[in-house]
Amino acid sequence: MRWIDPEGNGKKVLLVGPMVGQRYPPVEGDSVPIYSYRPGTWQRETISTEPRGVLHAIYPVNWDDTPRQQLLTASFAGLHRLELVHGQWAATRLTPGDPRPWPLCGSSEVRLGHLGLQRFLAAIEPWHGNQVVVYLPEGEHWKRVVIEDRMDNGHALAVGDLDGDGRDEIVSGFRGKGYQLSIYQAVDATGEHWRKTVLDDGGIAAADCVIEDFNGDGKPDIACIGASTGNVKLYINLGK
DSSP states (O other), X not given: OEEEXXXXXXXXXXXXXXXXXXXXXXXXXXXXXXXXXXXXXXXXXXXXXXXXXXXXXXXXXXXXXXXXXXXXXXETTXXXXXXXXXXXXXXXXXXXXXXXXXXXXXXXXXXXXEETTEEEEEEEESTTOSEEEEEEEETTEEEEEEEEOOOSSEEEEEEEXXXXXXXXXXXXXXXXXXXXXXXXXXXXXXXXXXXXXXXXXXXXXXXXXXXXXXSSSSSOEEEEEESTTOOEEEEOOOOO
8 A cells, every 4th residue: 555646736645556466376467456546535446457466566756856756566567657647547667577487577576766867776576586686777678687686585675875975775685584684785886786785684584674764863774674573673874
């Protein structure tokens, strides 16, 4: 469930993305709907059936640097971008995600980041997968760069500028055996090479993370919730 302001007028609508469509487990090609609900009437409207298999992430973003928000989705069909155009939702497929055959295909999570003025996408692939993937714009397409392939049940993903240099870092963690939470930092201008730093080795089976300034000191911190570890952890940014 997510709130989104698709027209940039401050009037948000509620989005609901079920994980599967009409059956579980899904079979190849099964579509998954995304619904919207407008406050007041609360009537269900289907805005897209583009996701396939398992829809694991819906993520509102300011894609074009305006108040108008668009929606990124991650499913077995990869990554899509949805936008409201003249009252109708239009879907654009950005990338098919992990290129392996069904069901080891597509994407599980997605976030939007920036390296200076350059936009990038961060994803976990495939569903609950072993990879952290960066997608870099390359003309009308996106170049797929795998920066991690040793996760077990990857689930947590967040993007933010942790060191204040105008270039976002990626935070990702997995819930499987040997669970870790790590930070990935681009080491070149293009974002094709990343350095990994383990933030928490065995202390949290990270299911989700957010990057915010939790103590009001002007530096973004990291908060994560653990699955099998049954905990919530706050990682304070000391700025060192």
